[in-house]
Every structure is written in structure tokens, then in C-alpha cells.
Amino acid sequence: MFSTAFLDLPALAAASGTVRLPGSKSISNRVLLLAALASGTTTVHDLLDSDDTRVMLDALRALGCGIDGAAGGTLRITGLGGQLKSGGAALSLFLGNAGTAMRPLTAALSLLGGDFELSGVPRMHERPIGDLVDALTQLGCHIDYLGNPGYPPLRIRPVDRGALVLDAPIRVRGDVSSQFLTALLLALPLAASRDIVIEVVGELISKPYIEITLNLLARFGIAVQRDNWERFTIPAGSRYRSPGDIHVEADASSASYFIGLGAIATSGQDAIRIEGVGAESIQGDIRFVEAARQMGAEVDSGPNWLEVRRGAWPLKAIDLDANHIPDAAMTLAVMALYADGPSTLRNIASWRVKETDRIDAMANELRKLGATVESGPDFIRVHPLDAALWRPASIRTYDDHRVAMCFSLAAFNPAGLPVRILEPHCVAKTFPDYFETLFSVARATEIPVICIDGPTASGKGTLAAEVARLLGYHYLDSGSLYRVTGLAMRRAGLSAEPQQEARIAALAAALPLHFAEGKVLLDGEDVSDEIRTEAAGMDASRVSTLPSVREALWGLQQRFRQLPGLVADGRDMGTVIFPDAALKVFLTASAAQRAERRHKQLISKGISATLDSLRSDLEARDARDSSRSIAPLKPAQDARHLDNSQLSIEQSIDQVLDWWQEIQPFKSA
Numbered sequence: 145m146f147s148t149a150f151l152d153l154p155a156l157a158a159a160s161g162t163v164r165l166p167g168s169k170s171i172s173n174r175v176l177l178l179a180a181l182a183s184g185t186t187t188v189h190d191l192l193d194s195d196d197t198r199v200m201l202d203a204l205r206a207l208g209c210g211i212d213g214a215a216g217g218t219l220r221i222t223g224l225g226g227q228l229k230s231g232g233a234a235l236s237l238f239l240g241n242a243g244t245a246m247r248p249l250t251a252a253l254s255l256l257g258g259d260f261e262l263s264g265v266p267r268m269h270e271r272p273i274g275d276l277v278d279a280l281t282q283l284g285c286h287i288d289y290l291g292n293p294g295y296p297p298l299r300i301r302p303v304d305r306g307a308l309v310l311d312a313p314i315r316v317r318g319d320v321s322s323q324f325l326t327a328l329l330l331a332l333p334l335a336a337s338r339d340i341v342i343e344v345v346g347e348l349i350s351k352p353y354i355e356i357t358l359n360l361l362a363r364f365g366i367a368v369q370r371d372n373w374e375r376f377t378i379p380a381g382s383r384y385r386s387p388g389d390i391h392v393e394a395d396a397s398s399a400s401y402f403i404g405l406g407a408i409a410t411s412g413q414d415a416i417r418i419e420g421v422g423a424e425s426i427q428g429d430i431r432f433v434e435a436a437r438q439m440g441a442e443v444d445s446g447p448n449w450l451e452v453r454r455g456a457w458p459l460k461a462i463d464l465d466a467n468h469i470p471d472a473a474m475t476l477a478v479m480a481l482y483a484d485g486p487s488t489l490r491n492i493a494s495w496r497v498k499e500t501d502r503i504d505a506m507a508n509e510l511r512k513l514g515a516t517v518e519s520g521p522d523f524i525r526v527h528p529l530d531a532a533l534w535r536p537a538s539i540r541t542y543d544d545h546r547v548a549m550c551f552s553l554a555a556f557n558p559a560g561l562p563v564r565i566l567e568p569h570c571v572a573k574t575f576p577d578y579f580e581t582l583f584s585v586a587r588a589t590e591i592p593v594i595c596i597d598g599p600t601a602s603g604k605g606t607l608a609a610e611v612a613r614l615l616g617y618h619y620l621d622s623g624s625l626y627r628v629t630g631l632a633m634r635r636a637g638l639s640a641e642p643q644q645e646a647r648i649a650a651l652a653a654a655l656p657l658h659f660a661e662g663k664v665l666l667d668g669e670d671v672s673d674e675i676r677t678e679a680a681g682m683d684a685s686r687v688s689t690l691p692s693v694r695e696a697l698w699g700l701q702q703r704f705r706q707l708p709g710l711v712a713d714g715r716d717m718g719t720v721i722f723p724d725a726a727l728k729v730f731l732t733a734s735a736a737q738r739a740e741r742r743h744k745q746l747i748s749k750g751i752s753a754t755l756d757s758l759r760s761d762l763e764a765r766d767a768r769d770s771s772r773s774i775a776p777l778k779p780a781q782d783a784r785h786l787d788n789s790q791l792s793i794e795q796s797i798d799q800v801l802d803w804w805q806e807i808q809p810f811k812s813a
Contacts (some may be wrong), residue, residue, distance in 0.1 A: 415451050462483075732789075
């Protein structure tokens with residue numbers, strides 16, 4: 145997951161391949177709560193591992209549920225059997241910005257009989273919950289607002305289930321959020337000593353999410369009777385029964401981004417194949433496929449897969465009542481930029497009470513890209529953009545995962561402009577690896593590279609690694625390549641002889657090499673110390689004389705150029721390996737300063753050395769590196785020179801990042 149302040153998406157040109165989606169957030173948190181309320185043990189497969197599921201799991205553990213395993217794999221939940229195990233002082237539960245945790249837990253805990261305080265992030269305290277609280281107080285539940293009336297945080301006080309008022313229908317509004325009705329449906333079987341009737345006031349929105357709730361309740365033994373979308377009856381004697389095993393299907397809302405990707409960025413016979421969700425999904429957002437087809441996408445589907453190709457181009461404008469796909473419809477707003485006319489999404493008032501006010505958020509950010517956008521209380525109309533009208537934009541995400549993900553599709557714009565996503569880590573709410581998944585199937589017009597060259601002990605490795613981390617880019621430590629090749633050669637029982645050159649070159653070309661957190665990983669093994677020995681240095685010198693090995697390592701270094709970008713350090717990165725790099729830095733420091741740094745480094749490792757000898761060695765090596773016939777150490781003609789003799793590492797990093805920002809079309813992060 146990208147934890148950077150911003151993520152720059154270079155202009156993306158095409159996409160094809162297969163993606164596997166994470167589990168559905170809506171299904172995951174419903175299943176977790178039902179398993180917690182049921183008797184016995186439920187084994188949950190393919191649970192989403194995200195911020196929302198983590199806060200739900202933390203809450204269930206605090207309530208006394210037995211939980212073995214980890215989200216993202218197989219999880220075993222030993223339920224409460226409808227009886228609270230914890231007691232005593234009020235239990236405080238922090239639920240982040242997870243509406244799928246806050247609303248259902250409010251209802252369930254109100255009926256379980258304990259003393260609780262529920263809170264979240266500031267945005268959660270702006271998301272309405274008053275209609276759910278009103279419905280619960282009709283029953284006789286005791287709930288107090290700890291801040292603004294109608295909004296979390298909440299204090300829930302113990303209730304006597306035997307004293308609950310169940311002889312009259314429970315009335316709840318359905319036109320603000322379907323999560324209020326879902327919360328009641330999930331929790332009221334706890335009190336079903338008689339038939340319990342729920343009546344929906346107003347038009348029920350997001351009906352497909354209620355379908356998910358009813359489907360999962362049936363899996364746990366609760367057969368709710370439905371009279372259209374206005375009246376729901378929980379039969380007397382209803383009891384949660386664990387299904388034993390349950391599988392969480394992939395998130396249909398997350399599928400929308402890759403359906404949109406297939407409609408926009410594939411060509412010819414290429415396609416985006418989406419695995420984990422398909423035509424038989426119980427999720428309402430699978431109907432996003434219908435909307436994508438209306439816009440011209442070609443979509444094939446099976447029980448657990450979708451395959452999407454570009455059909456009509458430009459896409460066809462649509463006018464759609466999107467009430468049935470409120471989350472996925474955000475993707476349509478970005479797809480509308482590629483349409484043949486204005487597109488209108490209607491009946492989306494629920495966008496205003498989500499993680500942010502999504503109507504305002506989408507309108508604001510689409511305008512940054514150059515689009516003309518109209519919006520109102522429950523609609524948004526987006527006009528398409530010609531290539532000449534696109535603008536590079538820093539997209540504010542409002543800590544809303546869906547804003548971040550749907551705007552990634554803007555990187556496929558016909559103007560070839562990059563897109564900056566601010567606070568990309570917000571995707572952790574439902575899809576922590578979203579950008580990595582996107583990059584696995586996307587192809588860029590050009591992948592940006594920053595080269596940092598310089599003499600030995602100039603600090604280029606430390607500088608390059610930190611710049612890469614701050615930008616979310618890949619990192620290449622070219623200085624370790626010959627050492628790792630020498631190590632691989634020795635482990636394979638080879639020697640640097642001409643007759644074995646081809647085999648050594650083959651090893652070099654396929655090195656499973658990765659650099660992370662200051663470590664050199666060879667096929668996952670940390671070989672950082674092993675390649676710094678004197679013997680490893682001698683092996684490196686020997687293999688470096690073999691022409692085919694040098695050629696193989698050139699190809700290996702090119703393959704490090706992957707989305708979203710690369711920072712490479714060495715002695716010839718800007719002159720030989722990546723001469724087209726967007727930014728080239730030649731890092732220098734005086735021999736005296738470099739000797740002092742190396743001396744401190746050696747002393748910290750318990751290795752004795754003198755400053756004079758280190759300085760002499762560095763000056764001699766500088767002379768050799770500068771005069772060698774192949775790739776001599778010298779700055780590229782367009783390199784920016786940085787003498788860090790008197791600079792801290794932080795100052796050097798800031799300088800390189802400032803240079804990088806200067807050449808970007810985004811004026812600030």
C-alpha cells in the first residue's frame with residue numbers, strides 16, 4: 145500500500161491482463177457481525193483485509209468473541225450466542241470511518257444489554273445516525289448523543305430485552321441510508337420473542353444492499369419476510385445459526401474501476417479479466433455492468449469472473465438513475481469524461497452522507513481536470529473533455545477511498561498528462577493494494593526515472609532510497625548488481641572464466657532481486673552483509689570484466705523501470721543506463737568529508753580504519769572510476785550538481801524533491 149503524501153500517476157496509454165479483487169466490504173462486515181452474534185464457530189474465507197474490517201474485528205475481540213486467523217485469509221470466529229460476555233465499566237469502541245461497522249454495531253449493542261461508547265474519526269461524527277437511533281429508542285433502547293444530536297459519538301446503556309416494545313411496527317427512514325435498515329435487520333433477531341415488524345418510511349434507497357443483508361441473514365438461519373420494500377418481518381423465535389463455512393465474494397464496487405478500465409484502455413483483442421466476482425454475485429453493484437454496457441463496453445461474464453473490452457469509442461453518454469449502484473456510480477462520473485456528450489447521474493442524494501459529500505467532491509475534482517460539471521442536491525452532470533482541454537491536476541481525495549480509485553482512470557487521458565492522487569493511502573479502507581493492482585495491468589507512455597550518480601561514499605544510496613520511499617517509486621541500487629551476480633555465480637559453482645560466461649550472464653539476467661528498507665534481497669533472502677565481504681568484492685570485479693554479463697545486467701536494470709516510477713543510484717545511471725531520465729542528479733562531496741563518513745560507518749561496525757588511508761583509497765578509486773574505458777564516472781550533460789559536503793541527508797532529500805517538483809506540472813502537493 146502506498147503511504148506517501150501523494151502518488152503521481154504518469155500518463156497511462158493502455159491496459160490488459162487479469163486482476164483478482166479483494167473481498168467485498170459490505171459482505172465482510174455483515175458476515176463478521178453475524179458470526180459474532182451466532183452460536184458456535186464460523187470459518188470465514190476470503191475476508192477483506194482493510195481498515196473497515198480491522199475496526200470491526202477489534203470491536204468483536206473487545207466484546208469477547210474468539211477470533212483465530214487473519215483477514216485476507218481464513219478466519220475462525222467463535223460467536224457470542226446472542227449473549228454479551230463483557231461487563232463492568234463502559235467499553236469504548238473506536239470505529240474509524242466505517243459506516244458498515246458503526247451503524248450495525250449501534251443496533252446490535254443496543255440490544256445486547258451492555259454499556260458502550262462508540263466513536264470514530266471526525267468525518268464519522270458528521271455522518272447521520274439519528275434515524276437509526278430514533279428507531280431503536282422506539283423499542284426502548286437507551287442511547288445518548290455525546291456530541292451533536294443525530295450524529296456519533298454515542299453512549300449506549302444497558303437494556304432489559306424483556307421490556308422492549310415489540311407490539312408495534314418499528315418505523316425507520318429509508319431515504320437517507322440503507323445502512324439504518326440493514327442495522328435493524330441484522331440486530332433484531334436478538335429480541336425476536338415475537339414477530340418483529342419494520343416499516344420503512346419514505347422511498348428505500350440502495351435496495352441492492354438490503355438484498356445482500358437478507359441473503360446473508362438467510363445463510364445464518366434468519367428467514368426475513370419482505371412485503372415489497374416497505375415492510376419486513378423477523379419471525380418469532382429467530383435464532384442465528386452458524387453456516388459453519390462461508391466465503392466472501394470479491395467486491396463488486398471495486399470491480400467497477402477495472403470494468404471502467406477495460407472500457408477505456410483496452411484495444412484490439414486485449415481485455416481486462418476480473419476474477420472473484422461475476423454474473424451470479426449477490427451484490428447490487430454488479431449491475432454496474434449494465435451501465436458500462438450502456439456506455440459501450442463489451443462485457444462477458446461467468447459465475448466468478450468478468451471480461452471487459454473497449455466497444456464504442458468514444459464512450460456513449462448516459463442519463464441514469466444510479467440509486468441502485470451508489471458507490472460504483474462514482475466510476476461512471478469519471479468515465480463520462482471519455483463520452484460523446486454530457487452524462488447525468490440522478491437520484492444519488494446518498495452520496496452526500498458517505499465518507500465525504502461525494503457530489504461536491506466529484507464535481508470539484510472533475511473541474512480541476514478541465515471538465516464542465518453541473519450538480520444539485522441529488523444529481524451530477526459531467527461534460528466530456530477534448531484532448532486539448534485536459535489539465536494536469538492534483539486530486540484531493542477527502543480521505544475517501546472511492547474518490548482516489550475512480551480518479552486513477554483519468555490518467556488514461558488522450559492529452560498524455562499525469563494525474564496526482566493526494567493521500568493515496570485512503571484506499572486502505574476497502575482495497576489496500578489498489579494501485580499495485582492497477583499498475584500490474586496498465587502500460588505507461590513513459591515511466592519516470594530519477595538518476596542519482598556520484599562517487600563512492602557520497603551518500604547517493606541513502607539519498608536515492610529515501611527519495612524513492614517518499615515518492616512511492618521503485619528503487620535500484622546498481623552498485624550491488626555485480627556483487628550479487630558474483631554471489632549467484634559462486635553459489636551455482638561457477639567461476640568467472642570465458643567458457644562459463646554465458647551461464648553467468650543467464651544468471652545475471654534473471655536475478656530475483658529486490659531492494660527494500662535498506663536491504664538487498666535475493667529471492668527474498670537478505671544478502672546485504674554477504675555481498676559486502678572482501679571475497680564478494682573480488683568476485684564482483686571478476687564478473688564485471690565479462691561483456692555478456694554487463695549486457696545482461698543492463699537489461700536487468702531496464703526491467704526495474706516499473707510503474708509508478710524509479711529512482712536509481714550508481715555511477716552511470718544518467719549517462720548509460722537511463723539517459724532519458726526526467727531528472728539526473730550528480731551527487732558529490734569532498735574526499736575529506738566522504739572519508740569521515742566512511743570512517744564513522746566502519747567504526748560503528750567494529751572495523752578499524754584511519755581517516756588518511758580511507759581518504760587516499762577514495763581519491764584513488766575516484767581516479768580509476770573517472771578514467772575507465774567503459775562507462776566512466778562523470779556527470780551527464782543535463783545533470784544537476786549537488787555538493788552535500790555541508791548538507792544533512794534531510795537537506796539533500798529536500799533539494800532533490802524540490803528539483804523534481806519543479807519539472808512536474810503540479811505546482812504543489
